[in-house]
Amino acid sequence: MAMIKKEAFGKLSDGRAVELYTLRNTKGTEAKITTYGARLVSWRVMGPQAKFVDVVLGYADAAAYEKDDTSMGGIVGRHANRIAGGKVVLNGKEYQLDLNTGSKMQNHIHGGFQGFHDRLWTAEEVYEGVKLTYHAKDGEGGYPGNMTVSVLYSLSNDNELSISYEATCDQDTICNLTNHTYFNLDGFESPSILDQKIQLFADTYTWADEESLPDGRIMEVAGTPMDLREPTRIGEHIDEDFDELRMGKGYDHNWIIRDEKPVVEMKPGMFGYDPHCPLDYLQGGLKKAAYAESDKTGLTLICYTTQPGVQFYTGNFLCGGIKGKNGVEFPYRSGFCLETQFYPNSPANPSFPQPILKKGETFKAQTVYVLWPKE
Numbered sequence: 001m002a003m004i005k006k007e008a009f010g011k012l013s014d015g016r017a018v019e020l021y022t023l024r025n026t027k028g029t030e031a032k033i034t035t036y037g038a039r040l041v042s043w044r045v046m047g048p049q050a051k052f053v054d055v056v057l058g059y060a061d062a063a064a065y066e067k068d069d070t071s072m073g074g075i076v077g078r079h080a081n082r083i084a085g086g087k088v089v090l091n092g093k094e095y096q097l098d099l100n101t102g103s104k105m106q107n108h109i110h111g112g113f114q115g116f117h118d119r120l121w122t123a124e125e126v127y128e129g130v131k132l133t134y135h136a137k138d139g140e141g142g143y144p145g146n147m148t149v150s151v152l153y154s155l156s157n158d159n160e161l162s163i164s165y166e167a168t169c170d171q172d173t174i175c176n177l178t179n180h181t182y183f184n185l186d187g188f189e190s191p192s193i194l195d196q197k198i199q200l201f202a203d204t205y206t207w208a209d210e211e212s213l214p215d216g217r218i219m220e221v222a223g224t225p226m227d228l229r230e231p232t233r234i235g236e237h238i239d240e241d242f243d244e245l246r247m248g249k250g251y252d253h254n255w256i257i258r259d260e261k262p263v264v265e266m267k268p269g270m271f272g273y274d275p276h277c278p279l280d281y282l283q284g285g286l287k288k289a290a291y292a293e294s295d296k297t298g299l300t301l302i303c304y305t306t307q308p309g310v311q312f313y314t315g316n317f318l319c320g321g322i323k324g325k326n327g328v329e330f331p332y333r334s335g336f337c338l339e340t341q342f343y344p345n346s347p348a349n350p351s352f353p354q355p356i357l358k359k360g361e362t363f364k365a366q367t368v369y370v371l372w373p374k375e
Contacts, residue, residue: 010061018062037117039073048298057182074117081344097142112141129154145171176355182335185294194235202255305340
């Protein structure tokens with residue numbers, strides 16, 4: 001498994017110390033994770049031109065991450081994405097969640113005013129990588145129950161970065177966790193992603209209104225700019241006169257991953273698999289969700305997940321303002337996200353898979369990103 005290095009990553013405004021963990025494999029590939037928000041800070045790999053490329057947007061220290069309002073690289077929850085009116089009903093009781101998004105701040109997103117990506121997690125080095133844990137208190141963000149969340153980052157020698165999630169709660173609650181990394185396969189210093197290609201393994205998506213809230217409709221991608229079933233230049237259709245793109249200011253939608261037999265059969269050496277590992281890495285089967293590539297660097301990214309949906313977001317609200325690594329600011333559409341998840345606004349749409357975590361049960365999910373030179 002990967003070598004692990006721990007170092008200081010600065011302090012938060014209240015004086016708490018933040019740590020940075022580096023996972024390094026035998027190829028020299030490095031992934032860096034901070035305890036602030038369990039955020040992925042960088043992912044550096046050797047490209048075909050014999051140069052290392054860091055494909056993750058990020059900041060140089062904890063103080064900059066504390067100022068960030070884009071959830072950059074973070075683990076978001078308890079509920080990733082939006083919930084209309086911030087209302088959920090569990091066992092006949094209505095809960096009012098933080099209202100922190102929308103044209104009139106009337107909806108809920110990413111766990112509230114201080115979601116998991118803005119919390120300080122504890123970390124421990126384990127055989128598989130680095131495991132981060134956060135204990136969310138009853139009522140935090142408006143959610144019921146004391147929840148314990150753990151996220152395991154592992155890096156294989158085949159450049160497979162696995163993110164495995166587990167959560168338990170002492171009451172029935174809502175649980176929809178994802179990672180909000182912004183990727184740029186040209187390298188994080190590149191100002192645009194529009195010439196990179198994206199492919200989504202999905203025939204349908206959830207229609208969303210001007211507040212980015214699905215209303216229950218599942219739409220076919222065929223014949224629309226939402227059809228990304230073949231590798232497509234990100235900028236090819238992004239500004240077309242199409243209702244979903246106009247309202248989302250580009251791609252910022254949930255695609256429904258094809259419900260096919262898992263395309264991955266686990267074997268030693270894949271996705272951090274080890275016969276002595278206590279976690280079940282398969283967890284119901286990893287499906288291929290997305291593929292991306294860069295002609296400039298020759299790098300490709302494949303995303304596998306156990307989750308039913310993937311939010312493809314093209315950084316339509318990035319606007320710089322905070323200096324990142326190497327002093328770089330991150331402008332409009334300089335990174336894309338592949339947020340594996342339950343569908344947005346699921347509590348308001350009972351026909352969608354429901355992100356309900358029952359007392360006494362364990363939420364499990366896994367997403368694997370594979371970064372490799374194009375063949």
